[in-house]
Amino acid sequence: MFDRINKHVLKHVSLSKEEIALFNSLLEFKKMPKKTMLLHEGDVCNFEAFINRGCIRNYYIDEHGAEVTLQFAIEDWWVSDIASFHTHAPSNMFIETMEECELLVLSPQTKEALLTKVPKLERMFRLMVQKNLTVLQKRFLNTITTTAQEKYIDFLYRYPSIPQRVAQHYIASYLGISAEFLSKVRTKLAKK
């Protein structure tokens, strides 16, 4: 159950057997069916979850009531609304499973206990947040500077497995275009 997460962590920091055992003992294993809402807008996010298996997306609702997908996450990603998780403020986003998922979950309490006992893990969490920040920065830049086709090509580059795993309209809502327009972009690209 802990093979994948331990391999992931050991890429970033070296831990003793005792530290790994402590880390694993603080993780809660959760199996979630497809289409489970893990977080609702207005609720406080009380989890930081490592995806052992599955696919998850987080999204906002815009002023027209449309869903705007902020991020997809698959195996080896951590999922949370980190702002809400750390400040206990209500979240602005929704987090939903796209497939049946196996998650390894930390709560604010277990994360704090973990970092107190194994401060070396600060580094792993810093690198993880940095990765998230990098992705979001690119996401933001893409919304303002590239064409739909460029956005889709960049999306395929960063998320090669997602088109096989989620319905088209979710990808459209990530790219900020309609499903019909995405279909046109795909047809155009297929002809090239």
Added chain:
Amino acid sequence: MFDRINKHVLKHVSLSKEEIALFNSLLEFKKMPKKTMLLHEGDVCNFEAFINRGCIRNYYIDEHGAEVTLQFAIEDWWVSDIASFHTHAPSNMFIETMEECELLVLSPQTKEALLTKVPKLERMFRLMVQKNLTVLQKRFLNTITTTAQEKYIDFLYRYPSIPQRVAQHYIASYLGISAEFLSKVRTKLAKK
């Protein structure tokens, strides 16, 4: 010279006198005139700078050649393109001083040396990246879900001192509206 940064760091972690001295010895002090470009699009960002005094903004150029301000930063903020800084990839953004600035600067090398010698500082940098991620998440959400007036009120709440420190059109480029429209929003708010 180090009063402000040491106070800032000690809010997040407790350090011994020796650790503080080591930290300070690795910081490079730089004084920059107003309107200095600290980073150009296409260059690798080789600094993470604590603002001891001054105001800085980072921005992108969109597909119409217009500047889109991503963030303003003032005293007690760290400024960098963290993605470029850590991956050594060329940056997509510009970073420019809005006022004369005093900066305390880490390079990728001095940051790594610092974290190797004082791993406790991982926590401070993690919290700092989290804060940045939170701000960017809100920034992103604001671009898609709120009216210009709501955006401006939120901006005033988060950056109360900025309107006195930078020209209107920079604020407009942060809000994603024209300077004329911002002027109308301000007039409307002033009447309330």
